[in-house]
Structure formats: C-alpha cells, structure tokens
Amino acid sequence: MKLGIIGASQAGKATVFSALTGARGDTDNKGTKKDNRIASVKVMDERIDFLSDMYKPKKTTYASVEYLLPSDTGSGSDNAIWNQARVCDALIHVVRNFPDFSGAKPSSENEYRKLEEEMVLNDLVVVEKRLERIDADLKRGKKPDEEEHRLVLACKGVLEKGMALRKSPEIASSPLLRGFTFLTAKPELVIINNEDDDETLPEWAAKNPDIVIQAMRGRLEMEIAAMSEEDAEMFRAEYSIKESALDRVIRESYRILNLISFFTTGEDEVKAWTIKRNTIALEAAGEIHSDIQKGFIRAEVLAYDDLIKYGTVKDAKAAGRVRLEGKEYVVADGDIINYRFNV
Numbered sequence: 001m002k003l004g005i006i007g008a009s010q011a012g013k014a015t016v017f018s019a020l021t022g023a024r025g026d027t028d029n030k031g032t033k034k035d036n037r038i039a040s041v042k043v044m045d046e047r048i049d050f051l052s053d054m055y056k057p058k059k060t061t062y063a064s065v066e067y068l069l070p071s072d073t074g075s076g077s078d079n080a081i082w083n084q085a086r087v088c089d090a091l092i093h094v095v096r097n098f099p100d101f102s103g104a105k106p107s108s109e110n111e112y113r114k115l116e117e118e119m120v121l122n123d124l125v126v127v128e129k130r131l132e133r134i135d136a137d138l139k140r141g142k143k144p145d146e147e148e149h150r151l152v153l154a155c156k157g158v159l160e161k162g163m164a165l166r167k168s169p170e171i172a173s174s175p176l177l178r179g180f181t182f183l184t185a186k187p188e189l190v191i192i193n194n195e196d197d198d199e200t201l202p203e204w205a206a207k208n209p210d211i212v213i214q215a216m217r218g219r220l221e222m223e224i225a226a227m228s229e230e231d232a233e234m235f236r237a238e239y240s241i242k243e244s245a246l247d248r249v250i251r252e253s254y255r256i257l258n259l260i261s262f263f264t265t266g267e268d269e270v271k272a273w274t275i276k277r278n279t280i281a282l283e284a285a286g287e288i289h290s291d292i293q294k295g296f297i298r299a300e301v302l303a304y305d306d307l308i309k310y311g312t313v314k315d316a317k318a319a320g321r322v323r324l325e326g327k328e329y330v331v332a333d334g335d336i337i338n339y340r341f342n343v
C-alpha cells in the first residue's frame, strides 16, 4: 500500500513525511532535497506480537505501508508531482494550520479547497482528452466501448460540478476506469498540520463529515519520531499524546482503503498479510503464493479472538473453533489461516 503526501507549498509535507517515517521507517532513498523520498514503515500489530511469542518463529513479518513524498523539481514541476501521486493507492493531503515564515495566519480552508480544485481540474483534463480520442475514433468509424464512454461522461458530470470522483463510489471503484488513475478517485486523508500546542481541528474541518480528516502536530511529531523510544514515551506523556500520529494515520489508511489483515503462523514464520475487505480465501491464498491458490484444497481458519479466548490452538480446536473453509469463504480481519493445498 502506497500513500502519497501532497499539499500546498510550505504546508509541512516534508515535516509530516518525517513524522510518519522517522521512527521506524526504512528509507531506501535518503537522496538530496530534489529527489522524491519514499519510505516503508512497519505496521505495528499486537496480534503479531502475540503470535510471535506463541510460535517463536525464525522470522516475524509485520505488514508495511509505503509513504511517498513526490519531488517538486524537474521540468513541468506541478505535473511531475501529480504524476507521482497518480501511482499511489491513497493520498494524504497536508494542510498548513500554523503561521508561515512571515507570521501570516494560516487560511487552512482556502488552501485545502484550492488544492482539491486543482486535482479536480487535473482529472477533468484527463477526461476531456479521453473524450476527444473517442470522438476522433468515432469519426474514423471505430466504435467506442459503450460502457467506458458512459462512465467517462459520468466522470465529466461529477468533475464539472467541482466534485471529487470519490463522492461517486460507482465511478471511483469501476475497474474500467482504473487505468485513468484519477487523483480525485483515490481515497484521501486530510491532515491539518497544527502548531505544537494545538491538537484541535479548525471549525470548518470539524464540521465537515464528508472529509476524512485528522489533526496532527507535524513538527512536534517529527521531533518525537527522531527520539529514542524511551525519550519519545516520556515526551508523549508530557504532551498527553496517547497514540503516535503514525499509528493514527495507519489505522485510518486501512479504513479508507478498506484493508484488513490475516495471519499465517508456523515455526518458520509468523506473518501479517494485507488484503481488501471481502476477499475470498482463494484470492487471499494467491497473495501468499500462486501454487497455494492453484492447488487450493481447504483453508483452516481460526479467528485471532478465539485463539485468545481458548488460549491455545489445541484448545480452540477441541472447542470446534478451527473451521475448514472452502474457496469462497470471505476472509475476516484477524483470521489465522493455514492453507491445505496440493502442489
């Protein structure tokens, strides 16, 4: 899962990137200021901790999330940023809510709307190019794909109203439109980047239930992310920060992307797998290995909560909580799955 960090100039994008990736990010490209930066972050999960304690495997693998900070250099600089954002699964829109270097007060609502409009316009350009193409094809006697044509026109209608495509789930989730990589069809988390002593949302943001939004004290969180875990803990207590910004953002990212985790266990490895909600057992098997999918026989499933309740796999089994499920079984968050398959 890749999340792209976008925002107006000086909104604190780099600061938020560091806040999210400083503590447990593995940055493979430290680069210069000009490069885009990407870092992969471990998704902490106490269920994995528990399973790892239980199985004492050679290897424990948490899920991970990737954050991308697009670079603002290159020739057509704005386009370069949007093109990088287009390859992300979701966007994090950082909005400045602290005075800028001249001391001028932030105008967070305006800045937020301006960038949202820019993304709408960007998508509209894509739509119009596609429609021109369809027109040109028609003139040459080539029939367009009716369903695609209808959907592209529907996109146009939504965008011309100044609305993001994600407001129309039918459109945003249509496989036929996936190739267009529309910016406004991506799930988005808005981060209001506050001063160190402010943990509240501005009024306009708090009143807007249509936006997925969080307040973050970006600079403070960045400083904490650079500390040792001991110091960070003390600091968090002092500022009454119950949960790090990173953990809040990850939780929300899973929610807006509709993702869940299932687990595989064994002496070799305990591992978390990330899948879309409503994925069936057969598809989930493919995440692990195509052989397991091809040779699928049954999925042996134990809910994590049942393991906790009964204490051991053996006791859970005795209580009939280890189920044998078929291909069509819809995997649930927290399922511990042992696939039986033929190779």
Ligand SMILES: Nc1nc2c(ncn2[C@@H]2O[C@H](COP(=O)(O)OP(=O)(O)OP(=O)(O)O)[C@@H](O)[C@H]2O)c(=O)[nH]1
Residues within 6 Å of the ligand: 007, 008, 009, 010, 011, 012, 013, 014, 015, 016, 072, 098, 099, 193, 194, 195, 196, 216, 217, 218, 219, 220
């Ligand atoms: N008070 C305060 N200042 C912040 C916060 N976040 C960022 N800043 C400051 O705002 C300035 C811009 O921060 P950056 O993280 O570089 O912002 P950016 O969006 O990457 O900026 P550009 O790449 O130039 O568009 C820096 O001087 C930061 O120290 C914050 O949460 N609170």
Ligand SMILES: [Mg+2]
Residues within 6 Å of the ligand: 013, 014
């Ligand atoms: Mg920057």
